[in-house]
Amino acid sequence: MSRLSPALLADMTEWRRHLHRFPECGFDVEQTSDFIAARLESFGIEVVRNIGHTGLVGVLRAGDGAGAIGLRADMDALHIHEKNSFAHRSQHEGRMHACGHDGHSTMLMGAAAELAQSRDFNGTVYFIFQPDEEHGKGAQAMIDAGLFERFPMDAVYGLHNLPGLPAGSFTVRPGSLMASESSFEIVIGGTGGHAAMPHTGVDPLVVGAQVVVGLQTVVSRSLSAIHETAVISATEFITNGTVNVIPSEVTIKGDCRCFTEATLAKIEQRMEAVVAGICQAAGARYRFEFINTFYPTVNSAAETQHAVSAARAALGNDMVNDSCDPFTISEDFSSMLRVKPGCYALLGNGTESVGGCALHNPNYDFNDGILESGARYWIQLVREQLR
Template identity: 40%
Template sequence: MPARNRFAELHAEITEWRQDIHANPELRFEEYRTSAKVADLLTEFGCDEVTTGIGLTGVVGVIHGRKKESGRVIGFRADMDALPIPETTGVSHASTNPGTMHACGHDGHTAMLLGAAKYLAETRNFDGSVVLIFQPAEEGSGGARAMLDDGLLTRWGIQEVYGMHNWPGIPAGQFAVRDGPQMAATAFFELTVNGRGGHAALPHKAVDTTVAAAHVIVALQTIAARNIDPLKTVVVSTCGMRSDSNTFNVIPDEIKLRGTVRYFDPEVHETVQKRLREIAELTAKAHNAEVYLDYSPRVPPTINNPEAAARAAEVAQYISGSVIREFDPVMPGEDFSEMLAERPGAYLFIGNGDSADLHNPSYDFNDELIPVGCSWYAEMAERRMPLG
């Protein structure tokens, strides 16, 4: 039976897995229920090997083909973690964990790879081995690096690796993959603005951290606007501001600002990091305040190997009849880049249709993608490792 027909039969079952994971979201490195469900299903499918605890809460499954004469080993990766966002979708499978939801579709990614695993374990129509990688903590917490440090690539002899992410705004079921950079490198920063707290009615006796912090936020926008070549790409965003004050009439001693930097060019990154510190320190000083910077580079840009991207696109074209090959890189980051930095491979987008954006409280994964995404994994395994 062709893979697409089998996934049409399995659609309802895979959707049930997806919606169960959605209803029970778990944050980074806390994916205990999710990883247990994944491991149980892989065992039920008859995978040749199922290993838990890789990268703390990651799971690795192995399926050998009818032959192993080619010696080829291909890895497919899905992420499992949710986000600290209260859900507002109102769907029947909405999160039962208050303040936590699958707002990025990792529940769908996990379900699609599980569906592919079930089919590949049933058919084994390939010559080589498939390694199924279920990764924790993609959302800014180093889950890929944790799995790599636990020997993911060497322990299972993975030679090339592929991943997939849903993308709102692309027609449902359509694929997109480009050569070279597809997603940005990321860094996080925290600025601690210190002053002298006091009564809001007597600001002249205080050093107002709120005013200083507000000026720092505005001044940081000049980095991209005035310090970086307009033909190069960078994003500097201050995304949060908090203090220990919870009343209306207290000027706080301290305010913390948190944000992120997104870039492709290492020289741009050096300039951003330097100017971020200088602008923050001097702007705070102009308001008699002090500032301390905690700067943390996270992941490199997600760079597709051109040959691997071409192979991925060929299969995507066969599955969906439509694949976008020419598009601008996007500024979100993805720690799958850590794996691509060590092995050739590619990262694809699969359209989620006209849905809410990623990381939005009203987002939900489009279950109509499931047969398409599953079919891509299955077809990729069979084409890269043909039986004869």
């Protein structure tokens, strides 16, 4: 596949640095979506705004093919004070593109520019620009706004950079690529009182301690060691007692990750059963809350094959790993993959000083050296899937 023109690459570097300079968070990405919409329109692409608040979709048709695919980038930044000193560092105090969504948006804009000019495919491409990935709400907001009904597509694809992988390398796997993320809060109510006379009440601290230990059996005794990988971490234990007063209430909070929705349902059910059983034995009350923020990111087999094929053609065979280990980080593109077949993949951001800094770190920067790799992957995917 041919390289992108130096002029387009220069534009992309400028767009990326502009977005980096003016990061916006959550659904409040008005300037960012204005900027992207203006670029897409300048390429002659029809733009539909306000799909899930600030989300937008660019529509590009060529030929008379009935096939359609969606390519998705995220637009939002993080509430982090940037520590970099380069010229394109954040001008928005306390906000920063520390996850590379500036780069994701730019790679997709670059692909849109090239495809709008070449129009050498047959069908419809939807360029999806999503707000609020970091809080896990943006993808679902776009779906709720009718994304897949208003823009009917056969499959949807996503791409995220990853520091620590060689620049421009492509990493993916069929099935579960990334974990779910859920939080839990368990409130145990007892009868507090004098520390010298515990037999007169119900000590929720002792009950809570048993609950923390009991939760350890969910992964080790209720889930398959081979098929149901999961992590449950109790991370906070809060009481209202003091040195000589037995508390009346204990709150246990924590976090949980796993790789399939079936495992997720089982974990929630088993956790509550453990809490209920221990509390009942002790005569304590409880409230159990389990909040799922991100579903597991599960790639469909055929679309993963399509992604791998496009990546091999665009980036070279030796740059593609099609059977990586799953990652315990999470991604709200998972919500789109619950509704549509598709594939989420990772693009190496580099291992050196440029590109090697971890995501969500105040010294992170997207590596402009991989802009072309990402755009070429998108272009190749469209050309192969919409023939």
